[in-house]
Amino acid sequence: MQDAVIDAVVIGRNEGARLIACLQSLQGRVRRLVYVDSGSTDGSVAAALALGAEVVALDVRLGFTAARARNAGLAVLDAPEFVQFVDGDCQVQVGWFAAALAGFAVHPAAVVICGRRRERFPEASVYNRLADMEWDTAVGQALACGGDALMRFAAVQALGGYDASLIAGEEPELCLRLAREGGEVWRIDAEMTLHDANLLRFGQWWRRMVRAGYAFAEGAARYGTAPERHWVVEVRRAVFWGMLLPVLVVLAGLTHPLGWLLALIYPVQMLRLARRGGFAWGYFTVVGKFAEARGVMSYWVNRVRGRRRGLIEYK
Template sequence: MNTNSLISVVVIGHNEGARLSRCLQSVRASTYQPIELIYVDSFSSDDSIARAQTIADQIFSAHTRGAAAARNTGLMHAQGHWVMFLDGDTELDPDFLLIALQQLKHQSTLACVWGHRVERAPEQSIYVQVLDLDWRYRPGETEFCGGDALFRRAALSEVNGFNPLLLAGEEPEMCHRLRQNGWRILHLDTPMTRHDLAITQFTQYWQRTSRAGYAYAAVSASSRSFWANEVRHNLRQSAILIALLTLLAAGVLMHAWLALAAVSLLAALALRSSWRARWRSAHLPTLLMYGLHSWFAQIPISVGIYRYYRDQSAQKPASFGNYKEAKK
């Protein structure tokens, strides 16, 4: 097999069920060939491995928790010069690999190329409809990519892959190390994957958002610089929001004008966030909800930051779970 043209597609998953079958089949439907399809399972208790056995070329089991460890396992067994990582709840666009590989081959300083990820069913809940906008990024060079991206194998080897000690935020942290070594990350204006967020309840939304805060703190501590500003920003925004909610409560109990002032300020902040995000969507109701989400999310994000430092102080492992299994 010619490894110069071979793309190794590493799919990772945990209890993805039918989503995993769709993911693996979408890789098989790619217009690019040759492809080596590897599935790495992370302690699934469903029929994920049985599903993968009918489609994937190789199947492995991660020996430790986390997406970083699973991706490193796949990378260790991959044969191609190019490695595409996919989460098991995504579906690959049939033309992405062909388009992305052309960019990597023509630009020798590119370590990674990624495209647009969108939700496959944003109508399933208001949470998915709003969070779908979080996937929107402007094309061009970026600081980092997400879990779906095509990498140059040599660049991955140079930085020893993903940091297995991180249970969240592992892609931005690795991209930070790549950029420190002179590599570039490119976001293409082309479809890449469809994602199934599957959030239908508030408990899932809270857990996923709290996990993001945990990732901010963990990556900031690991890199000693990257995402440090994000941690400070989130804590500052959370303090503003809590102060306004406290003012609102005081106004309800004492003076109506205080409550009116608090509501007006909250509405102004949310509207400003909606206006700044107008390039993400032309749908006004979704934009307004996104503005509210941008502020409310600061509370669970700050909770996640606190949980990281609490776990570090107590020398405990990460304490968050799978938000898709958080339904009550």
């Protein structure tokens, strides 16, 4: 297993020094290193070529999605046993491949192995710290992975790769389809990547949460009635906390002055969540439901109008 053939597909757009660090972390560790560029204007293509990566430049006339970029990378590979997907703002940790291959040996039904993604600069902002906490998910069999993961190439190729129409949430959707074919997703206790979210402003974090809500809504619309109930709970939470409850508070307050006390449910929920993850986690988890609700509404408005929304970028 340790002699397995691994290729890597890195995707990015205007990642600058982050991309260089990403590619350098993979040099000499994979058979083929493919970088897929989504219209960068910062010299990313030249930098990748200088580092020995094969470059695939997406047609700028077509809409960019991370899924489309990953599929473009898959298309140029010649049947490795495994493919490591990496976002261009991530650096692969030393020892990751050995740990991941050992994970495949322990879990023969696994088609996806992922590990711990950490934020490189969690101290730079509260939003970076929140992202680092978000990445710290439970070890064991999982429903989905993130953008960084080692996958069995044949299993992914057999399903046609990622759904390129999704502007977010493409990894959980792929994992769902892989699971339907009998594949397993495992998160192991190993350092996988360092991620540089570079979330320094509230507006960036807000747009990121709107994108999450949009992904929840689209995922639930596609698979919500299936046995997996994909992202149904997430959509319900966003709608309740970010749309329904505010309406109820206003109606209660207009009905009777004491009705405004219903709004106290928000600080109570923040304090409840803070007991598990600290004040910032509790506060922003609740506030984030308003952004997620906006994303849910955006999806349904676009669907009713028969339109596809472009990327929701936050960097």
